[in-house]
Amino acid sequence: xxxxxxxxxxxxxxxxxxxxxxxxxxxxxxxxxxxxxxxxxxxxxxxxxxxxxxxxxxxxxxxxxxxxxxxxxxxxxxxxxxxxxxxxxxxxxxxxxxxxxxxxxxxxxxxxxxxxxxxxxxxxxxxxxxxxxxxxxxxxxxxxxxxxxxxxxxxxxxxxxxxxxxxxxxxxxxxxxxxxxxxxxxxxxxxxxxxxxxxxxxxxxxxxxxxxxxxxxxxxxxxxxxxxxxxxxxxxxxxxxxxxxxxxxxxxxxxxxxxxxxxxxxxxxxxxxxxxxxxxxxxxxxxxxxxxxxxxxxxxxxxxxxxxxxxxxxxxxxxxxxxxxxxxxxxxxxxxxxxxxxxxxxxxxxxxxxxxxxxxxxxxxxxxxxxxxxxxxxxxxxxxxxxxxxxxxxxxxxxxxxxxxxxxxxxxxxxxxxxxxxxxxxxxxxxxxxxxxxxxxxxxxxxxxxxxxxxxxxxxxxxxxxxxxxxxxxxxxxxxxxxxxxxxxxxxxxxxxxxxxxxxxxxxxxxxxxxxxxxxxxxxxxxxxxxxxxxxxxxxxxxxxxxxxxxxxxxxxxxxxxxxxxxx
Ligand code: NOJ
Ligand code: CA
Numbered sequence: 001x002x003x004x005x006x007x008x009x010x011x012x013x014x015x016x017x018x019x020x021x022x023x024x025x026x027x028x029x030x031x032x033x034x035x036x037x038x039x040x041x042x043x044x045x046x047x048x049x050x051x052x053x054x055x056x057x058x059x060x061x062x063x064x065x066x067x068x069x070x071x072x073x074x075x076x077x078x079x080x081x082x083x084x085x086x087x088x089x090x091x092x093x094x095x096x097x098x099x100x101x102x103x104x105x106x107x108x109x110x111x112x113x114x115x116x117x118x119x120x121x122x123x124x125x126x127x128x129x130x131x132x133x134x135x136x137x138x139x140x141x142x143x144x145x146x147x148x149x150x151x152x153x154x155x156x157x158x159x160x161x162x163x164x165x166x167x168x169x170x171x172x173x174x175x176x177x178x179x180x181x182x183x184x185x186x187x188x189x190x191x192x193x194x195x196x197x198x199x200x201x202x203x204x205x206x207x208x209x210x211x212x213x214x215x216x217x218x219x220x221x222x223x224x225x226x227x228x229x230x231x232x233x234x235x236x237x238x239x240x241x242x243x244x245x246x247x248x249x250x251x252x253x254x255x256x257x258x259x260x261x262x263x264x265x266x267x268x269x270x271x272x273x274x275x276x277x278x279x280x281x282x283x284x285x286x287x288x289x290x291x292x293x294x295x296x297x298x299x300x301x302x303x304x305x306x307x308x309x310x311x312x313x314x315x316x317x318x319x320x321x322x323x324x325x326x327x328x329x330x331x332x333x334x335x336x337x338x339x340x341x342x343x344x345x346x347x348x349x350x351x352x353x354x355x356x357x358x359x360x361x362x363x364x365x366x367x368x369x370x371x372x373x374x375x376x377x378x379x380x381x382x383x384x385x386x387x388x389x390x391x392x393x394x395x396x397x398x399x400x401x402x403x404x405x406x407x408x409x410x411x412x413x414x415x416x417x418x419x420x421x422x423x424x425x426x427x428x429x430x431x432x433x434x435x436x437x438x439x440x441x442x443x444x445x446x447x448x449x450x451x452x453x454x455x456x457x458x459x460x461x462x463x464x465x466x467x468x469x470x471x472x473x474x475x476x477x478x479x480x481x482x483x484x485x486x487x488x489x490x491x492x493x494x495x496x497x498x499x500x501x502x503x504x505x506x507x508x509x510x511x512x513x514x515x516x517x518x519x520x521x522x523x524x525x526x527x528x529x530x531x532x533x534x535x536x537x538x539x540x541x542x543x544x545x546x547x548x549x550x551x552x553x554x555x556x557x558x559x560x561x562x563x564x565x566x567x568x
Contacts, residue, residue: 041301041302041303042303043084043132043303044132044241044303044305044307044328044329044398045362045397045398045503046362046396046397046398046495046501046502046503047084047085047132047398048082048083048084048393048398048399048400048401048492048495049083049084049085049086049087049132049134049398049399049400049401050078050081050083050085050086050087050400050401050403051086051087051089051369051370051400051401051402051403052071052086052087052088052089052403053066053089053370053402053403053439054066054067054068054070054071054088054089054090054091054100054113055067055089055099055100055112055113055439055441055462056403056439056440056441056442056461056462056463057070057071057074057403057441057442058070058071058073058074058442058444058453059441059450059453059454059455059459059461060073060114060455061455062454062455062456062458062459063112063454063459064441064450064453064454064459064460064461064462065112065113065462066113066441066453067091067112067113067114067118068091068109068113068114068115068118068119068122069114069118069121071086071088071122072118072121072122072125075122075125075126075129075131076129077474078131079129079130079131080489081406081485081488081489081492082488082489082492082493082495082496083131083401083492084131084132085126085131085132085133085134085240086126086131086132086133086134087134087135087136087243087400088133088134088135088136089136089370090103090136090138091109091110091113091114091119092104092105092106092107092108092109092110093105093108093109093110093111094110094143094145095143095144095145095212096110096112097143097210097212097213097423098209098210098212098213098423099421099439100136101138101141101209101213101245102141102142102143102144102145102210102212102213103138103142103143103146104142104143104145104146104147105146105147106137106138106142106226106227106230106233107229107230107233107234119237120237120238123237123238123239124238127238132240132241132305133238133239133240134239134240134241134242134243134305134307135234135239135241135242135243136242136243136245137227137230137231137242137243137244137245138245138246139216139218139227139244139245139246139249139250139285140208140215140216140245140246140249140250141207141208141209141213141214141215141216141246141249142213142214142216143212143213143214144211144212144213144214148161148164148165149165149214152164152165152167152205153194153197154197157169157196157202157203160222162203163217163220163222164216164217164220164222164223165205165206165214165215165216165217166205166206166214166215166217166252166256167203167204167205168191168203168204168205168206168256169203169204170191170193170203170204174201175193175201175203175204176193176201178190178191178193178204179191179204179206179256180256180257180258180259181258181259181262182206182208182256182258182259182262182265182273182275182276183262183263183265183266184207184208184209184210184265184266184427185208185209185265185266185269185270185271186209186210186266186423186424186427186428187266187424187427187428188211188427190206190207190208190276191204191205191206191207192204192205192207192211206252206256208246208249208265208271208276209423210423210427212423215249215252216250218250218251218281218282218285219251219254219281224285224288228288228289228292231289231292232292235292235293235296235304239304240302240304240305241293241304241305241306241307241328242289242304242305242306242307243307243308243309244306244307244308244309244310244327245309246271246309247282247286247308247309247310247321247327247330248271248277248278248282248308248310248311248312248321249271249276249277249282250279250281250282250285251279251281251282252275252276252279253275253276253279256275257275259273259274259275259276261273269433270311271311271312272313277311277312278312278313278317283320283321283323283326286306286308286321286326286327287325287326289306289327290306290325290326290327290328291325293305293306303328305328305329306326306327306328306329307327307328307329307330307331307364308321308322308327308329308330308331309330309331310327310330310331311333315351315352315355315356316355318330318332318355318356319355319356319358319359322356322359322360322361323359324360328361329361329362329364329398330361330364331364331366331400332352332356332363332364332365332366333366334348334351334352335348335349335365335366335367335388335392336366336367336368336369336372340379340380340384340388340530341530342511342513342514342515342516342528342530342531345391345516345528345530346508346516349395349506350508352365353395353396353397353506356397357396357397362396362397362398362503363395363396363397363398364397364398364399364400365392365395365397365398365399365400366399366400366402367388367389367392367402367405368401368402368405368438369400369402369438370402370435370438370439371435371438372435372438373411373413373437373438374402374404374405374409374410374411374437374438375388375389375405376408376409376410376411377410377411377413377437378411381558382408382410382484383547383548383557383558383559384558385405385408385484386408386484386487386547386548386558386560387528387529387547387548387558387559387560388528388560389401389405389484389487389488389491389547390487390491390528390545390546390547390560390561390562391516391526391528391560393488393491393492393495393501394491394501394518394520394524394526394560394562395506396502396503396504396505396506396520397503401488402438403442404438404442404472405484405488406477406484406485406488406489407442407443407472407473407474407477407483407484407485408472408477408483408484409440409442409443409469409472410468411437411438412436412437412438412440412463412465412466413437414466415436415437415440415463415464417431419436419463419464420434420436421436421463422434422435422436436463439463440461440463440464440465440466440469441453441461441462441463441465442474443465443469443470443472443473443474444473444474444475445473445474445475446470446473446475447470448467448470449461449464449465449466449467449469450465451465451469451470451473452473452475453465487545487547490545491545491562494544494545494562498524499521500520500521500522500523500524501520501521501524502521504520504521505520505521506518506519506520507519509525509527509538511527511538512535512536513531514529514530514531514535515527515528515529515530515531515535515538515555516528516530517538519565523564523565523566524562524563524564524565525538525539525562525563525564525565526560526561526562526563527555527560527561527563528555528559528560529555529556529557529558529559529560530558531557532557532558533557534554534555534556534557535554535555535557536553536554536555537550537552537553537554537555537561537563538555538563539563539565540552540553541563542563543561543562543563544562544563544564545561545562546559546560546561546562547559547560547561
């Protein structure tokens, strides 16, 4: 059931599907007190942000592709879930070779997703509902259809147009070999050769992802200058911040030398080539961007957030990205790769809390996103996914949720080859690591595809939803008090009510094997059983919230529970 009960809901755009069931009896949550964690000005420090993968969230016009009016229509659902804000994956004009991470125009909306006016209305509705709005920005590379790249193709070697990218002559007798041995993250060489305007085989350009995503040359002052304008364009329209794609990218070693281990990025699918990533100059850019955010805060007191996707080798390196005058936060991705193992979770959480808290920033926890296998599948069961989520939501710092995790969606891992769109599949010829399975459009209502994703179920969704999504519709989740939706909602509600769940302290407790337990501040105790047999609960008494029913004194397998202790 999607109809909102939130005061001040925006009117629903007429074309968006409405609810198809009567309002469910929803468990009453106690009234919220003003959050006693971070003051509003520092909202981002312990915020829970919901990631909206726009093309898979809600279609409003019947083309089977999600869009901005669709997002707008579902804001009340997000408000009711209790998140603090929304991060939108790229919706800019793009040929969609990497689903919007190939931007052709940084200051527009792709007609597939709506218009700038739709965007402005979305900002307005977010403001009315008290939801922060965070955009995705993609500064490392653009699209080959960006006018700059089109100009560069028409211009001569050595021209100012080519100097915005990394164009270089090839090696070999005829320039037939790439300028260096780097490999692209999504497979194949990191260089492609162009045909010059006179029809001859020409220079090469660098692309660390796909050939349709040429890397920009951040040593050329025109590039940072243009991005400052882009930031201001969206800040002037009222956004609360930016998620920064490939935040350890941008600069490359100035000489573009050969790498001693050219296959490393491709092998690890991570930014590990030390010549292509994490160059010291990138920090100057984050200082400049932070200064722009501070400038806007000076005007109205509202803090703007910069959260970076900064994949770097060590916590010490990550700490540099969140220095006081750089990014506010950087995603902490280690839980994305953690196996379902108490010792592993313990080490990862402990290191994050220690190393990142020491920087003055807060940890930005992530269990799911649009690039990773969903937790229900990754951890091996819906129970484990629920337990992991309740564990994460008890940790100090901010958390990012990925659309559909609150519905317990599994990874769709049997999509036929002919519907796969991920460039990784085409570049590597393998399904290993492909990301379509976590991007299948959300099921909202009904018993058959497309499950309310399009108005009147008028079109097939751009990726087919499996029949099993019938068990995961939002409509069903809202009426079922045992659904993951209600677990998330209650956890988010408690985060607002209980000051202990703010950014404060975490103290580990002694536990039996396969169990993790810690206290948060005064009186809140959290425990997770990673094992396959019941464990004794660390305290007696009924949990305040648990990911599965807990018989007295027992913590069942694959369960997290939160208790309030009188005084510990
Ligand atoms: C990280 C994004 O999350 C991913 O989806 C994208 O393909 C790459 N960056 C390249 O922009
Ligand atoms: Ca649409």
